[in-house]
Amino acid sequence: MIEFRSISKRFDDGTLAVDDFSLVIPSRRVTVLVGSSGSGKTTLLRMINRMVDATSGELEIDGENVSTIEPVQLRRRIGYVMQNSGLLPHRKVIDNIATVPRLNGVPKKQAHARALELMDTVGLDRDLAERYPAQLSGGQQQRVGVARGLAVDPNILLMDEPFGAVDPIVRADLQQELLRLQRELDKTVVFVTHDIDEAFLLGHQVVILEKGGRIAQKGTPAEILANPASEFVASFVGADRGKRALSIQTIDGAQVLVDGDGNLAGRLVEASPA
Ligand SMILES: Nc1ncnc2c1ncn2[C@@H]1O[C@H](COP(=O)(O)OP(=O)(O)OP(=O)(O)O)[C@@H](O)[C@H]1O
Secondary structure (H helix, E strand, O other): OEEEEEEEEEOOOOOEEEEEEEEEEOOOOEEEEEEOOOOOHHHHHHHHOOOOOOOEEEEEEOOEEHHHOOHHHHHHOEEEEEOOOOOOOOOOHHHHHHHHHHHOOOOHHHHHHHHHHHHHHOOOOHHHHHOOHHHOOHHHHHHHHHHHHHOOOOOEEEEEOOOOOOOHHHHHHHHHHHHHHHHHHOOEEEEEEOOHHHHHHHOOEEEEEEHHHEEEEEEOHHHHHHOOOOHHHHHHHHHHHHHHOOEEEEEOOEEEEEOOOOOEEEEOOOOOOO
């Protein structure tokens, strides 16, 4: 479990990116941080592996304060996947995936064997191992990014808008793969996005953020959809969901679910009396 306790981050130029943020991120679940640009999502994510250090407050992983753990050691147990895959352009796919294990001293042969296995895991053809990133499609590059994040066999996987730059069909594919991977590998995933649909699809826990990392609402997708805590949440959930936003209406005395185009999406069934 990852726990933020009253965490704040003020950057050197005075920007207060995160103001008194507290959250428990349960193990072996997907927690999604969602919010508009500048709400502090990336800053929060990077505090987990100490790419950013908090100004005040405490951050613990399984009861251990991260400030007492060397960043290098921390990153051995935490995978990090970023937008645009962050691959090294002059290195082959297999070397990109094996980068961190190699830095950690794993022999080349062993690191490469593991990298090939990881290509299977993320659904990449092994034939692509010898290619350079520029010779792959956007979706393939993102898969390499995920394989690289998994290469140190981390318990925790941090993902920062990993599917932001690919087209919607490939994106849907990658999202399904991530759901499958999470079920199979049982990792704690912390996922950042500004897309509420993606948040609801992937998150066991969804945390909606306002400026300064202020939590507008957190809960399961169903809890948030059923009971938006504020106007802000209602409009964030509604605006981004666009025409697909559902509402409950009464038609001919029956309660029905209607989508944004006015089409019937379902009928609410009353519990029958005992
Ligand atoms: N190194 C930095 N120095 C100064 N201010 C920063 C720095 N990094 C981020 N910020 C500021 O902190 C705030 C939060 O930034 P952050 O990148 O965490 O937001 P975000 O929610 O991830 O946004 P986006 O969706 O655009 O990536 C912003 O106002 C940003 O300008």
